[in-house]
Amino acid sequence: MSSSNSAVPTPRPIRSPRLARTFARLATEGRKAFIPYVTAGDPDLATSAAVLLALAEGGADIIELGVPFSDPMADGEVIQAAMLRALGGGTTFAKVLDLVREFRAKDTRDTPIVLFGYLNPIYRVGLAQAAKAAREAGADAFLVVDLPPEEAAQLTDPLTEEGLDFVALFTPTSADERVRAIASQASGFAYYVSMAGITGDALTGLDEVAQRTQRVREVTGLPVAVGFGIRSGDDARRVATFADAVVIGSHLIQTLATVAPAEQPAVARAFAAEIRAALDGQPS
């Protein structure tokens, strides 16, 4: 994870104790992290709460929890629809944090939660206030899709103050100079977007993804999660040969949406267990 290349910046910190403990444990065990994404409040807050616990019980190491926004520019149809369902059910940032608080009270595994979304709903709350409230609720990091490094200081400063991480996105279009610029803001872990596309698009060109993942790891000194386009245990296993963590969102949401809300926790648990088994090299 660290690099001997003296030209690279100082390894970035992991501020959240839960994220630090999680990656340390995984390193000791020689395992890769599974990071499922679900949208908070989809299809309703009660189901969402049960799904979060089920994912942790099934083997999720970290959970990305989507904060719904009416105009999710970087998301494909599946997550757009999930966000609209969540908003239709009255999900607000405050209620997302209620979910986190409830999860924190019940989860026995110390599972970190990354709040994933767009700037406007948290800008509306006030970024310092949002960071403080998120820390108090038991969240560990923010990933804000429409906040590139040039604009990020307004959020990273309050996050640093609260001891929360800013998970930054790296993409196939990020040239080396750009990777360094993003790295200067990144903490917790790095998120490499596998393709120039939106969530739900197909995964291609794994060799290049592997090379770029390695470069992001060298420059940031952080664990690297790879997401976008991962649809199966087999995809996850292949990505995990070079990534430190694997993110699955659209495919999970699609799977959950095929069953009634009451059955979603069981399906989520089975889904997590299947991916966990694939990552751990057991036949699924």
Add this chain to the structure above:
Amino acid sequence: MSNALDAASSQPPRAASAPVFAGAGDGRFGPYGGRYVSETLIPNLQALEEAWRSVAPTAAFRAEYDALLADFVGRPSPLYLAERLTAYAGGAQIWLKREDLNHTGAHKINNCIGQILLARHMGKTRIIAETGAGQHGVATATVAARFGLPCIVFMGVDDIERQRQNVFRMRLLGAEVRGVTSGSRTLKDAMNEAMRDWVRHVHDTFYVIGSAAGPHPYPSMVRDFQAIIGQETRAQSLKKFGRLPDEVVACVGGGSNAIGMFHPFLADSEVALTGVEAAGDGLDTPRHAATLSAGSVGVLHGQKSYLLQDHDGQIIETHSVSAGLDYPGVGPEHAWLKDTGRVRYVAATDKEALAAFMRLCELEGIIPALESSHAIAYAVERAKVLGPDRHIVVNLSGRGDKDMHTVAKTLGLTL
């Protein structure tokens, strides 16, 4: 049309020293603007900014742009004294800047010409655009046809239904009109979908944004491509009535015609500048699109600016009788001009705009776009206050042919 062009050609030519484009600015307007997009798009925006900085400020680029505006668009557009409207209002002289006489019927083409030229310089081979009412879509399809580039226009399916004629025009011009079914199925969702397409085709695609909004460099670039409106108006005012106007008025949706009109007057402190937003059913109802008059600061479509949003930062569905003003955001420079007080922003209701629309048809023989009718509505009231020795210029940003179905419907008729 040809008479109007003859009238236009009798105008003095623009000063030979027409400035090259500045290609400048950091995309910040006070706290507004910026570049709030996903990382995948940043290198594209940087490349666009680089082209804007290096190609646009050359004399050769300006010459290409000017030649197309003259012979393809039909510029300069006239500054026309609306005598009967002036008599009706009974106050200041009301002048109309005739952007409605441009090729494709609105100011939108000025910007599309500039952007397609940049796209060619950048070697891009595929053009995309978003459109609400279809005016920007038609203008983009037009320049894409002119340069032989494939063009995809994203348009909400509800707008496609409402604006069938413009959809047909775009298809005649060779563009593919792609229906957007997400969200509220209108302009903001078309913009989301165009952004998603751009992320997927970053290498070959040029995104022609129609308003002075979006991530840097679009707000500055679109403003500069539209500034021809204000530059001509300034020179024409000096020639026609020997001084600068007392007040300049333009409608504001995303704000491209208004910023193009206002910008060359910003340093002229004696010229009052007024933007007119769409008050829909009224600012005291939820059904309007008056972002600056009734909105709050937020981030959408790549920029920080005023937005129409709810308590939780979700974007509100807007309403205006004019589809071109029916947008929940506004360009960031307008946000800053509001805060600094240099421009005053007011709003006109659907009803007021429709009355002004009728008045201009009856009194001047000009069918204005419903968007521009908002500015006319304000100007008629304002002219009364200003008094007879004053001059008020209204940007007649487009013609109303596209609005026949909408207007007929408000009269209880079907065509």
